[in-house]
Amino acid sequence: MTVTSDLSPAPVIGDGTTSRSRAGSRWRRARWPLAIVGLVLLVGLLAALPAPRTSTVALAPDNPSALGSRALAEVLRDQGVEITYVRSSAAALEAAGAGSTLLVTSDAMLSDEQAGQIAASEADLVLVEPVWLLPFVTSAADTTPEYAPSQVRTAECADPDARAAGTVTVSGSGFIALDDDATTCFPAPGGESGGGAYLVVEGERRVTAISDGTPLTNDAITAEGNAALALRMLGRHDHLVWYVPSLADSGEASGPALRDMLPPWAGPVALQLLLVAAVAGVWRARRLGRVVVEPLPVTVRSGEATRGRGRLYRRSRSYGHAAAALRAGVATRTAAQLGLPRSAPAPVVIDALARATGRANDDVAGLLYGPPPTDDTGLALLARRLDELESEVHRT
Structure with a gap:
């Protein structure tokens, strides 16, 4: 006796999947969006439900506490x-x-x-x-x-x-x-x-x-x-x-506020739309990967960059910025020459430079931390004096 079975294998689609596997794949892709939509609908429903209005104002008709009415x-x-x-x-x-x-x-x-x-x-x-x-x-x-x-x-x-x-x-x-x-x-x-x-x-x-x-x-x-x-x-x-x-209460009549002119369902709908926008932003936001280093299309020499910055300072008459850059460079280089750390405070740098150059502390402090120049002549004079200070440190 030959026994036949009514169970037949699921038909195989041309790409090697079955209808069951394709349905499972669709469900896996759609379950999170469906869950989010369901959550949004639930929040909107809860927000739209009428809630009893209560207060804590004494003798108020909406106050359910002991002192309310x-x-x-x-x-x-x-x-x-x-x-x-x-x-x-x-x-x-x-x-x-x-x-x-x-x-x-x-x-x-x-x-x-x-x-x-x-x-x-x-x-x-x-x-x-x-x-x-x-x-x-x-x-x-x-x-x-x-x-x-x-x-x-x-x-x-x-x-x-x-x-x-x-x-x-x-x-x-x-x-x-x-x-x-x-x-x-x-x-x-x-x-x-x-x-x-x-x-x-x-x-x-x-x-x-x-x-x-x-x-x-x-x-x-x-x-x-x-x-x-x-x-x-x-x-x-x-x-x-x-x-x-x-x-x-000032006793003066005032026009209706914006919330008084909106329909009762405006608040829940606005909350629901805000939640939808936040979910959409998280869903469609661009995922940033690790930082990738790539070569610049043009190589700019350091000297050219320095001259370009100087021209910008001169065009905008930023004597203070230019002087601060010159002073910072001299202080950094001379401090390193004298073995001071980069975090050394200003008094320590001044004392070390004064001992190394034989200058007075006030002279060194005026050069490194004095008032900024106000014209091209003052800036050029400051640059020359800073160069002299740095050269004296190198000679020691």
């Missing part, structure tokens, strides 16, 4: 409040208007002009720890000089927002009402001024102030009635302008 901002957004986060008074005044709420988290870096502009805004104002901004905004209340540490306080007033909160955790100086339009809540236990840590002034617009930003922070938002008070203060309107003053 990201938790409060997220709850307000869930309740349908549109939040505009700004760092300049010009942007805050542009975004805020009638029917909106303007939150000012601090007045420490505001100028009088900025305070006056904020006071003229038609938006409802919520002021956090207004040390000196309050008199610009309203004359119905003022701050008290008393300072109380952080403690739990009870509303003790008729304001519905304060009564809904019940108790809050606050510190700092309080407020006192100067007329019937102002209402103060959450007085300090044992306080003598009769004021409170929370102020509401009703009028053409509503002005709300709190003596401390602690109830707005992530660390304290869930304590006592802090969340209820914060949500009621900031959620009265569908639009909230969240203004956190910065050191760079």
Whole structure:
């Protein structure tokens, strides 16, 4: 019985290779470029993924740390409040208007002009720890000089927002009402001024102030009635302008920066293109081998090179360079004649030449290290005197 096999050898190509060997060769040549392309695509994909924007600015709506207010901002957004986060008074005044709420988290870096502009805004104002901004905004209340540490306080007033909160955790100086339009809540236990840590002034617009930003922070938002008070203060309107003053806030409107005019994907694409350019440069860069010595097409005698350099010095009036070259040559030759090393300092060379020639040290120093000549006559005189000095050393 004859057994036949279906296995047949791979066909051999005309150059002695098989289809399998040619495929393997192609893969070996292409695997590194493919790996680089895959890496570039991976980096571009990771760069294009949206990342949560966070900061470390106190009371900022994008700060997830203990002193930030990201938790409060997220709850307000869930309740349908549109939040505009700004760092300049010009942007805050542009975004805020009638029917909106303007939150000012601090007045420490505001100028009088900025305070006056904020006071003229038609938006409802919520002021956090207004040390000196309050008199610009309203004359119905003022701050008290008393300072109380952080403690739990009870509303003790008729304001519905304060009564809904019940108790809050606050510190700092309080407020006192100067007329019937102002209402103060959450007085300090044992306080003598009769004021409170929370102020509401009703009028053409509503002005709300709190003596401390602690109830707005992530660390304290869930304590006592802090969340209820914060949500009621900031959620009265569908639009909230969240203004956190910065050191760079000059109060003047400025045009959009270049990065503001670029689309969101411009950064990742630019990074990807830069990486591609770097990889292409490494891939296609010229590989330099060892230095190869080759004969020059023309032989230039040393005397001709010296005369040519001298003519260049003379044409450019470089008396200093020419003098330095003459002095360096004499110093090198005479030092070698006297057995001094090439690294010998100037005082050693001067002393050795003075002893060998019988000249004074000052004379030798003036010839080798004196001021440069300023004309052809001075240069020629220096060259003759240097030649005399060198000849005296040779005679010894």
